[in-house]
Amino acid sequence: MEQVIANGLFLGAQYALIALGLTLIFGLMNVLNFAHGQMYVLGGFITYTVYGQLGLPFAVAVICSGITLAVIGGFMERYLFRTVIRRSHREESTMMLAAATAFFFDAVMLLVFGEKQRGVPKIVKGVFNNFGVILPYDRILVGLIAAILILGFIAFMKYTKTGRAMRALAQDRVAAQLMGVEVDRYTMIGFALGAMLAGLVGGLLVSITGVNSGIGGPISIKAFMMIMIGGAGVVSGAIAGGFILGMMESVGLTVLREYGDVTYLVIFAALMVFLSIRPNGLMGKPWG
Numbered sequence: 001m002e003q004v005i006a007n008g009l010f011l012g013a014q015y016a017l018i019a020l021g022l023t024l025i026f027g028l029m030n031v032l033n034f035a036h037g038q039m040y041v042l043g044g045f046i047t048y049t050v051y052g053q054l055g056l057p058f059a060v061a062v063i064c065s066g067i068t069l070a071v072i073g074g075f076m077e078r079y080l081f082r083t084v085i086r087r088s089h090r091e092e093s094t095m096m097l098a099a100a101t102a103f104f105f106d107a108v109m110l111l112v113f114g115e116k117q118r119g120v121p122k123i124v125k126g127v128f129n130n131f132g133v134i135l136p137y138d139r140i141l142v143g144l145i146a147a148i149l150i151l152g153f154i155a156f157m158k159y160t161k162t163g164r165a166m167r168a169l170a171q172d173r174v175a176a177q178l179m180g181v182e183v184d185r186y187t188m189i190g191f192a193l194g195a196m197l198a199g200l201v202g203g204l205l206v207s208i209t210g211v212n213s214g215i216g217g218p219i220s221i222k223a224f225m226m227i228m229i230g231g232a233g234v235v236s237g238a239i240a241g242g243f244i245l246g247m248m249e250s251v252g253l254t255v256l257r258e259y260g261d262v263t264y265l266v267i268f269a270a271l272m273v274f275l276s277i278r279p280n281g282l283m284g285k286p287w288g
Contacts, residue, residue: 003133004250009246010246011246011250012246013243014246015242016241016242017197018198020194021036021195023238024190025195028166029081030233032098034095035105036198036223037198037216037221039199040199042065044210045202061203065199065200065203068199072195073195076195077192081094102220110213117212119206119207120206123142123207124137145204166186169181234281234283245267248270249263
């Protein structure tokens, strides 16, 4: 049981970090970024290149992943999503744009890195084996870093001027604009921050699970599941959804390990039942 809880907490910390970026973008722009999983993968490939190929320190590689994805996210919001939102009054337009960017990233990463699984040397060697828990030290380190990033994100959103402005935009865009909040500026910052979080967690997890050009879609699906569980556009909901999904996977893969993919079948079935009872998630509000 201790092992199941430890695995669930590790997965939950990673998933929560992924979901935070997606729910931030949705809360600010009411846009589901279908390319979020691809941003995660791109962050992994950047860390693979900087750390695994160029030999620079792992911390430098992860920071490069975050900065690169932040810049890409800022450009996407400024020159793609902002333009489409202004010129089109149909929500389907932004959804199609998000899907197109996801396919574009998939094609570019497949062309540059190919189909092979890529990994990097372990950042920390050794295994923790005590209290009925067996975890490699690198997983513990990555889990702690993810937890620190989550706490840092919460503090940033709560105590900084930029964070408060983005929270105001997420709660009521029109009211925030009337109060003097620069909508375009903070929307771009929010999109860049959401993309940066995806890049950071992708860079962290390449040291654990590796990365390949075909996992962007499944990562996006998991991110959507997390924000549906917790409530779209709600930071606390994204964190709750991430840890709930992590624990469900840990328990399912332990109890149903002999049946392979049945775990995810059960998780999707449970999600369908949950959403039929609580369509806005645990902490969410009606969409639109």
